[in-house]
Amino acid sequence: MKKLLAMLMALSMLLGIVGVASAEAAPTKLTLWTFIDQHAQFYNKMAEEWNKVNPDKQIALEATVLGYDDMHNKLKIALQSGVGAPDLCDVELGQFPNVLLGQPQLVVLNDALAPYIDTVVPSRLSIYSKGDNHYGVPTHVGASVAFYNVELLEAAGIDYKTIITWDDWSEAGKKLKEATPGVYMGNVETTTQWQTSLMLTEQGADFQDNSNPDDPKPTINTPELLKAVQTQQQWLKDGIAYICPGGQVDTEEGKAWLNTNVCATVIMPEWYMSRFVDEIPDLAGKYAIAPAPVFEVGQPRSIGLGGTGTVVTLTCPDIPLAGDFITWAKLSETGESMIWDVMGFDPVNTAVWDDEALTHNPENKFNKYFLTNVFDTLNEIKGEIKFVASTSISPTMNSYFSSTLWNNLYIDLLDAESELETAQEAIEADIF
Amino acid sequence: MTVVRRFLYSKKIAPYVFILPFVLTFAVFFIYPLASTIRMSFQDILPGQVQWVGLSNYRRLLGDKVFGQAVFNSVRYMLITCALLIPFPMLFAYMISSKSMKSAGFFKSLYFVPVLTSVVVAGLVFRMMFSELPGALMNSIRGLFGKPAIYWMKNEYSSLLALILLCCWRWTGMNMLYFMAGMKSIPNELYEAAEIDGANTVRKFTHVTWPLLKPTTIYVLTISIYAGLAMFTESYMVFGNNTSPHNYGLTIVGYLYRYGFEKLRMGYASAVGLALLVGAMVINVAQLYITGAVGPRRTKV
Numbered sequence: 001m002k003k004l005l006a007m008l009m010a011l012s013m014l015l016g017i018v019g020v021a022s023a024e025a026a027p028t029k030l031t032l033w034t035f036i037d038q039h040a041q042f043y044n045k046m047a048e049e050w051n052k053v054n055p056d057k058q059i060a061l062e063a064t065v066l067g068y069d070d071m072h073n074k075l076k077i078a079l080q081s082g083v084g085a086p087d088l089c090d091v092e093l094g095q096f097p098n099v100l101l102g103q104p105q106l107v108v109l110n111d112a113l114a115p116y117i118d119t120v121v122p123s124r125l126s127i128y129s130k131g132d133n134h135y136g137v138p139t140h141v142g143a144s145v146a147f148y149n150v151e152l153l154e155a156a157g158i159d160y161k162t163i164i165t166w167d168d169w170s171e172a173g174k175k176l177k178e179a180t181p182g183v184y185m186g187n188v189e190t191t192t193q194w195q196t197s198l199m200l201t202e203q204g205a206d207f208q209d210n211s212n213p214d215d216p217k218p219t220i221n222t223p224e225l226l227k228a229v230q231t232q233q234q235w236l237k238d239g240i241a242y243i244c245p246g247g248q249v250d251t252e253e254g255k256a257w258l259n260t261n262v263c264a265t266v267i268m269p270e271w272y273m274s275r276f277v278d279e280i281p282d283l284a285g286k287y288a289i290a291p292a293p294v295f296e297v298g299q300p301r302s303i304g305l306g307g308t309g310t311v312v313t314l315t316c317p318d319i320p321l322a323g324d325f326i327t328w329a330k331l332s333e334t335g336e337s338m339i340w341d342v343m344g345f346d347p348v349n350t351a352v353w354d355d356e357a358l359t360h361n362p363e364n365k366f367n368k369y370f371l372t373n374v375f376d377t378l379n380e381i382k383g384e385i386k387f388v389a390s391t392s393i394s395p396t397m398n399s400y401f402s403s404t405l406w407n408n409l410y411i412d413l414l415d416a417e418s419e420l421e422t423a424q425e426a427i428e429a430d431i432f
Numbered sequence: 433m434t435v436v437r438r439f440l441y442s443k444k445i446a447p448y449v450f451i452l453p454f455v456l457t458f459a460v461f462f463i464y465p466l467a468s469t470i471r472m473s474f475q476d477i478l479p480g481q482v483q484w485v486g487l488s489n490y491r492r493l494l495g496d497k498v499f500g501q502a503v504f505n506s507v508r509y510m511l512i513t514c515a516l517l518i519p520f521p522m523l524f525a526y527m528i529s530s531k532s533m534k535s536a537g538f539f540k541s542l543y544f545v546p547v548l549t550s551v552v553v554a555g556l557v558f559r560m561m562f563s564e565l566p567g568a569l570m571n572s573i574r575g576l577f578g579k580p581a582i583y584w585m586k587n588e589y590s591s592l593l594a595l596i597l598l599c600c601w602r603w604t605g606m607n608m609l610y611f612m613a614g615m616k617s618i619p620n621e622l623y624e625a626a627e628i629d630g631a632n633t634v635r636k637f638t639h640v641t642w643p644l645l646k647p648t649t650i651y652v653l654t655i656s657i658y659a660g661l662a663m664f665t666e667s668y669m670v671f672g673n674n675t676s677p678h679n680y681g682l683t684i685v686g687y688l689y690r691y692g693f694e695k696l697r698m699g700y701a702s703a704v705g706l707a708l709l710v711g712a713m714v715i716n717v718a719q720l721y722i723t724g725a726v727g728p729r730r731t732k733v
Contacts, residue, residue, distance in 0.1 A: 069673055073693040080479050098696055102478025245564040253565055399675060408678045411586055
């Protein structure tokens with residue numbers, strides 16, 4: 001019995017020594033969840049780069065790609081229960097208010113962000129913040145632009161450069177419809193509000209009044225939103241826009257529909273470029289990029305939409321390392337260049353936008369796909385990029401919009417004014 | 433040692449030892465969650481802060497129109513699926529069990545194969561069949577008749593059709609199997625006696641098979657009611673997510689999922705879950721009582 005015990009002791013000590021020895025050499029393991037494959041590729045690449053320049057702080061990044069709903073739900077439950085969360089996680093803008101509920105189980109990243117704070121578009125940090133605490137590291141600006149299908153427009157004798165206002169756009173649409181029936185000037189979204197958000201901020205409005213951050217109020221029944229939705233209803237009545245299959249162009253069905261080359265304009269955030277290049281290859285060489293139309297000349301022509309904030313969870317074993325890595329990966333110059341080069345996004349550090357060697361690289365796959373350079377447009381609208389608020393009431397509002405409001409307005413073409421009133425009441429009743 | 437021995441060999445205690453694994457599993461995975469759901473339904477739960485709110489979750493639930501719609505959707509779905517998934521599988525089972533049926537084994541497996549597919553895969557395939565794209569299967573079929581493509585999933589009735597079709601496609605084979613098993617247990621003598629009395633195939637079915645299948649029918653009805661009310665995955669997959677146009681695809685469990693997981697309101701979601709439990713229990717107990725499976729035996733006149 002004694003011998004056996006002694007042997008066991010010796011064995012466990014041996015194992016312990018081996019364990020300690022390997023722990024010293026082993027890089028820190030960090031787990032990361034994301035819902036976009038390209039993001040995972042980017043993080044893996046950045047982890048390699050990090051290990052090259054930080055031999056003393058090696059990391060072993062384990063990036064997992066999960067479905068959008070699946071990942072966010074798993075994360076929320078893990079944060080709620082305090083078990084099972086990854087160390088780092090991508091959180092989509094629309095979901096961000098959900099992870100900030102109650103006492104956020106996330107690390108305040110103010111210290112890790114400090115070296116980069118001066119170069120980053122401030123509103124891109126504030127959308128991932130609660131009070132003065134920043135919880136998410138942004139990926140891109142997501143400035144909306146217009147993608148014009150030059151081939152389709154030229155065939156109908158339309159020069160996209162002459163389109164300045166929505167009226168010009170509608171007129172062009174009518175001309176296009178006459179010249180090539182079955183081809184649409186644009187599309188109307190029923191499960192999201194990329195275009196509607198742009199039309200709202202052009203008029204200086206928002207879906208909500210966020211003047212008191214502790215108590216945001218929905219503002220649906222406004223003349224500005226009415227104008228935005230009535231304009232789109234008119235497109236449908238005139239037959240110049242098509243209800244986007246799949247509810248919006250950033251879905252499988254939407255992209256399949258675009259790929260049939262029947263849509264002359266796509267008004268989407270800049271990041272939609274990557275979807276064109278990766279998933280709509282048939283239309284390469286057909287689209288040019290320009291600022292989106294406005295209601296009146298002089299209105300701001302762009303809005304930053306979508307986005308992903310990467311968070312560090314409180315259960316992460318090495319919080320400072322995770323924070324340093326993720327801010328470096330996404331906000332350092334190395335990271336920002338890679339964000340454009342690998343993913344085709346508009347970096348949040350707008351200084352990068354002027355680096356011609358990087359932005360006008362003829363070998364870049366995004367530059368090759370489009371007829372014009374996206375940074376020419378971005379630099380033109382740089383000072384006009386607005387934002388809509390994302391607060392605790394946003395998920396409730398978005399859910400009502402996509403399930404009810406847009407369907408009523410665009411599929412059933414119901415009276416816009418009374419629909420917006422109903423929506424206002426329904427959303428107010430659902431907030432708690 | 434004698435204590436242990438006396439314990440192990442005791443006739444009184446041994447049975448409890450044998451059922452202990454089940455009791456433990458049941459307690460850990462059913463009783464404990466149920467108890468904590470009841471507690472949570474009286475709380476407002478957010479990460480890092482829990483607050484007792486009394487009955488306010490329930491008050492909110494009763495006043496919520498969307499919950500009403502979810503209940504309506506679930507109950508309608510349950511009624512339609514029960515109305516379809518009992519008579520037809522029974523008929524098919526009767527036909528396949530019939531002696532004059534050729535290649536019964538082939539049809540049996542043909543009907544049963546869908547049961548083996550995962551709901552997720554089946555839902556995905558149905559979503560593509562009912563897609564909005566003009567080239568999707570259902571729209572192509574409309575095209576054959578010269579009709580334009582429609583938004584299948586954006587219309588109340590065509591989206592319901594997709595859900596019902598999916599359910600029938602998946603479960604006909606399973607229910608058929610239950611009925612075939614039930615039919616096997618009906619003694620052949622009864623059919624022979626009926627034949628001697630001059631009964632034809634239809635009368636044999638209505639007077640022998642149908643009454644003697646009652647226990648099977650009650651079982652199938654009970655599980656169909658529960659499955660209908662608890663439907664969620666089908667709707668989630670066919671609509672692509674938990675948000676459907678005008679909440680046409682929203683079921684009670686979908687509503688629970690929306691508040692529990694999407695909006696992280698665990699307290700409110702617990703109240704929804706309990707409402708579903710109570711609702712399903714009431715309907716099923718009533719059904720069992722009416723069909724005579726439980727409660728006092730009615731004497732035959």
